[in-house]
Amino acid sequence: PEIIAPYTLKIKDMTYIYPGGKVPVLSGIDLTLMPGEKIALLGRSGSGKSTLASLIRGDLEPTSGQIKLNQVPVKAFGDEIARYIGVIQQTPYLFNTTIANNIRLGNETASDAEIWEVLQRVGLEKLIKKLPQGLETLVDEAGLRFSGGERHRLALARILLKDAPVIILDEPTVGLDPITEQALITTFLDVLQDKTLLWITHHLQGIEAMDQIIFIEDGQIEMQGTPEEL
Ligand code: ATP
Numbered sequence: 419p420e421i422i423a424p425y426t427l428k429i430k431d432m433t434y435i436y437p438g439g440k441v442p443v444l445s446g447i448d449l450t451l452m453p454g455e456k457i458a459l460l461g462r463s464g465s466g467k468s469t470l471a472s473l474i475r476g477d478l479e480p481t482s483g484q485i486k487l488n489q490v491p492v493k494a495f496g497d498e499i500a501r502y503i504g505v506i507q508q509t510p511y512l513f514n515t516t517i518a519n520n521i522r523l524g525n526e527t528a529s530d531a532e533i534w535e536v537l538q539r540v541g542l543e544k545l546i547k548k549l550p551q552g553l554e555t556l557v558d559e560a561g562l563r564f565s566g567g568e569r570h571r572l573a574l575a576r577i578l579l580k581d582a583p584v585i586i587l588d589e590p591t592v593g594l595d596p597i598t599e600q601a602l603i604t605t606f607l608d609v610l611q612d613k614t615l616l617w618i619t620h621h622l623q624g625i626e627a628m629d630q631i632i633f634i635e636d637g638q639i640e641m642q643g644t645p646e647e648l
């Protein structure tokens with residue numbers, strides 16, 4: 419299906435039970451992400467946050483209720499959903515090919531100039547310019563020298579190049595040292611300014627910049643409000 423901007427993501431009375439599971443991991447979820455809205459999603463480990471991200475991406479299908487992007491169930495997009503919804507996970511996956519190919523993934527026609535542009539935005543331009551092979555450096559060779567934070571920046575460059583309007587960050591800074599983490603959060607919020615953002619996080623640092631904060635507990639939305647209200 420073809421849909422046009424602006425994009426609104428609507429979750430309506432959605433429940434999800436894993437195949438073979440007895441209790442719902444998520445139940446009665448109602449949530450709307452308006453175009454450009456920034457929402458932080460907090461909740462304890464196991465509360466269903468990553469499951470929700472998979473459902474929004476259409477990787478899982480709701481047991482009941484709906485998840486729609488501009489009236490179209492996300493599941494109906496198949497792989498095409500990547501044009502509209504991008505996810506950055508806790509451990510971004512890099513492929514065993516060149517830096518350029520890793521960033522071009524899902525956007526094969528992008529020029530080198532476009533790649534350099536996103537690398538500049540995520541703060542990696544200088545580092546990659548210094549590599550003798552530049553964009554053609556194989557990631558498995560350079561991989562050892564890419565730190566956790568740099569890997570996340572590469573994943574962010576990939577997402578930016580695709581230019582999906584809705585971005586989900588699933589605890590993208592877990593396991594980084596505090597200084598790298600802070601720098602990365604600043605970059606994320608800066609380059610994703612014009613996107614709709616669902617930021618799954620486990621701590622409060624940075625969430626004052628969000629429009630809404632949601633706490634999820636035992637698969638249900640327990641609290642929802644602006645940073646000032648909560
Ligand atoms: P964390 O903060 O640790 O990342 P989370 O909030 O992202 O946790 P989920 O990964 O969504 O939590 O998991 C929610 C619940 O669903 C957990 O109880 C988990 O064990 C269960 N679960 C996750 N994946 C599966 C699966 N593939 N099959 C069955 N149960 C699953």
Ligand code: MG
Pocket residue numbers: 467468469588
């Ligand atoms: Mg998770």
